[in-house]
Structure formats: C-alpha cells, structure tokens
Amino acid sequence: MxxxxxxxxxxxxxxxxxxxxxxxxxxxxxxxxxxxxxxxxxxxxxxxxxxxxxxxxxxxxxxxxxxxxxxxxxxxxxxxxxxxxxxxxxxxxxxYDFSLLDVYKKCDKIGVRAFDFDFASGMSTQKVLKVLLYREMQFLEHAVELLLDDDAKAPKTLCKIAENIRYILSIGRGVFDDRMAERLIREFESLLSEDREILLKFVQHQAYTTLLLDMRFFLREQSGFYLLKKSEMPLLFFVKKHLKKEEFRIAKRLKKALY
Missing domain, CATH: 3.30.70 (Alpha-Beta Plaits)
Known part of the structure; x- marks a missing residue:
C-alpha cells in the first residue's frame, strides 16, 4: 500500500x-x-x-x-x-504586501499634492486598483469644492477625474464584482459633462452624496464580498494580461510605476 x-x-x-x-x-x-x-x-x-x-x-x-x-x-x-x-x-x-487602510491614511496625510506611486510586481491587483481609486476620489472631492467656488478649470478637471475612475473600474472587472463595477461606472457618467450648470446640479443632488458613500464603502470593505477569485492576482500578471496594449493615461502610469 x-x-x-x-x-x-x-x-x-x-x-x-x-x-x-x-x-x-x-x-x-x-x-x-x-x-x-x-x-x-x-x-x-x-x-x-x-x-x-x-x-x-x-x-x-x-x-x-x-x-x-x-x-x-x-x-x-x-x-x-x-x-x-x-x-x-x-x-x-x-x-511587498501592504495594508490598504495604512496607505489610505498616508494618502489623507498627503492630500491632493501630486506624488508618484511605486508598485511591486507581486502586489495584490485589487489592492493596487483600490489605492488608485482612493487617490482619484481625493482629487474628485477637491475638484467639486473648486467647482462650488466657481473655479474656471473645475469642470474640465472633474471630467478628466471621472474618466480616470471609470477606466480603473472598467479594467478591474476581472477583479471586482462586475455588477458593482458596472453600476459605479454608470453613476460616474454624470460627471463626464464639462457643462458647469449640469455638474453643479449633480454635485448638489442626493445622487452625488450616495455615490460618495458607495465608493467609500467599497474601498474600505474588508470581507472580500465585491472581489472575484482572481482579485489577488500579482500585479505583474494583471498588467501583462490586461494592460499590455493599453494606452490610456492610467494604464501608462500603472506600467511606469511597476517594478
């Protein structure tokens, strides 16, 4: 035997x-x-x-x-x-592993001041994408404040940030729950307009407040409810499989930050 x-x-x-x-x-x-x-x-x-x-x-x-x-x-x-x-x-x-909440705290401390990320090849894809989303949400909330202060560049800035967020959610469909990602992508569509009046109407509506709450819950959710089986895929594998030919600014930034 x-x-x-x-x-x-x-x-x-x-x-x-x-x-x-x-x-x-x-x-x-x-x-x-x-x-x-x-x-x-x-x-x-x-x-x-x-x-x-x-x-x-x-x-x-x-x-x-x-x-x-x-x-x-x-x-x-x-x-x-x-x-x-x-x-x-x-x-x-x-x-190379890291705590999401610890990185969020560092982002909060830095605020909207620009800085470059460095991502190790073995890092969890879902964690990296969440960090990118958290950062963009910081920029978005700041841009909304500028919009409410009648800043001339705010509409264009908001549109660009919304594009970034929608792109991250889009490439994250193999990592995040598809229905959740698709819903959030649709909700950010309201921020793609560069029309000041349309944007002001949206950011002063309950829908914008709900969107912020949804994103905060998703980014801080720890149970893995919104994650797929491949969510912990090493970042190197994700970039090679999904972003090799991508030319959108977020993809370029992510590939540049990979070491």
Missing part, C-alpha cells in the same frame, strides 16, 4: 537556527525537509524564510510542529504567494 504524503509549507523565522536545530537536536526530521527558500536580496529580511516539508503520518507532523514551534510563524501551505513560482518571481510577500 502506497504511503500517503502530507506536505506542509511554513513561514519560519531565524532559518539558520532552524537548520542548526534540526541537524543537532532533531536529526530525525532531516528526512522530512523538502526545500528551504531564503530570499537573496539586499533589502530582504534574513530572519524569515519558507520551509517546505513532507510527512507520512499526522503524528509525525504534529511532533515536528511541537518541537520546532518556536520557529514556525505560520502554515502557508494554502497561500499561492509562498509557492515556488511566486517566490522566485516576487520574493517573500512580507517585502
């Missing part, structure tokens, strides 16, 4: 100590080691690594976790980002 193999992948701390401990204190686990990924990058943490293992029984696995538990940060077996292909392309997620 063929033995069943149980594979586990762990994020570990102090990889040198782990190897030393296995070689000296727990040599019986040498046979369970499949691979060790330590990132070779000047900015990478030398305290984290990914350890691939395999076991033939659950008791063997439990013993391994008990004996080396102080080094094991997390079981990452089900996380694609820790698979060999992703690790070789992007390195450890800890070096």
């Amino acid at each position: 063929k033995k069943c193999t149980i594979k586990r992948r762990y994020l570990i701390q102090n990889p040198k100590e782990v190897v030393k401990s296995i070689l000296t204190t727990f040599p019986s686990y040498k046979k369970n080691l499949q691979q060790l990924f330590v990132e070779n990058h000047p900015d990478a943490s030398d305290r984290l690594a990914v350890l691939g293992t395999r076991f033939h029984t659950l008791n063997e696995l439990d013993a391994f976790e008990n004996d080396l538990g102080s080094f094991l940060c997390a079981d990452v077996s089900g996380d694609k980002r820790y698979k060999n292909r992703y690790l070789s392309l992007f390195g450890l997620p800890q070096n």
Whole structure:
C-alpha cells in the first residue's frame, strides 16, 4: 500500500537556527525537509524564510510542529504567494504586501499634492486598483469644492477625474464584482459633462452624496464580498494580461510605476 504524503509549507523565522536545530537536536526530521527558500536580496529580511516539508503520518507532523514551534510563524501551505513560482518571481510577500487602510491614511496625510506611486510586481491587483481609486476620489472631492467656488478649470478637471475612475473600474472587472463595477461606472457618467450648470446640479443632488458613500464603502470593505477569485492576482500578471496594449493615461502610469 502506497504511503500517503502530507506536505506542509511554513513561514519560519531565524532559518539558520532552524537548520542548526534540526541537524543537532532533531536529526530525525532531516528526512522530512523538502526545500528551504531564503530570499537573496539586499533589502530582504534574513530572519524569515519558507520551509517546505513532507510527512507520512499526522503524528509525525504534529511532533515536528511541537518541537520546532518556536520557529514556525505560520502554515502557508494554502497561500499561492509562498509557492515556488511566486517566490522566485516576487520574493517573500512580507517585502511587498501592504495594508490598504495604512496607505489610505498616508494618502489623507498627503492630500491632493501630486506624488508618484511605486508598485511591486507581486502586489495584490485589487489592492493596487483600490489605492488608485482612493487617490482619484481625493482629487474628485477637491475638484467639486473648486467647482462650488466657481473655479474656471473645475469642470474640465472633474471630467478628466471621472474618466480616470471609470477606466480603473472598467479594467478591474476581472477583479471586482462586475455588477458593482458596472453600476459605479454608470453613476460616474454624470460627471463626464464639462457643462458647469449640469455638474453643479449633480454635485448638489442626493445622487452625488450616495455615490460618495458607495465608493467609500467599497474601498474600505474588508470581507472580500465585491472581489472575484482572481482579485489577488500579482500585479505583474494583471498588467501583462490586461494592460499590455493599453494606452490610456492610467494604464501608462500603472506600467511606469511597476517594478
């Protein structure tokens, strides 16, 4: 009867100590080691690594976790980002993953002052698109204030920002719920006019207030309700698949910011 193999992948701390401990204190686990990924990058943490293992029984696995538990940060077996292909392309997620809410706070602190983003290739596509949308919404609300102050350039500025938002939502249809994205795209259509009177009528109507609330809820929603299965696709894959031939200003900016 063929033995069943149980594979586990762990994020570990102090990889040198782990190897030393296995070689000296727990040599019986040498046979369970499949691979060790330590990132070779000047900015990478030398305290984290990914350890691939395999076991033939659950008791063997439990013993391994008990004996080396102080080094094991997390079981990452089900996380694609820790698979060999992703690790070789992007390195450890800890070096490129980010908190949306933390980035939003930074954007709030910066305000509408212009600055350039840098996006790592392995970053979550849905997070990056949400950051771009959050930024455009900052510009939009500021432009509405200028419109209400009778600024001469405000109508044209609002139109451009609405185009940007609609474009981001459009390319995000493979990432965000399509019905939600399509509804928001339609709602921003009212801001495409450069007619001051039409714009003033809309931004002083309840429909504009509702649109702002809808966008704020969507951008801060944490459950993943509006996300599709491919929403966490690495940004590099998304750009190559969907934006390779795109020439719209947002696509150009996104490709330029990718490293």
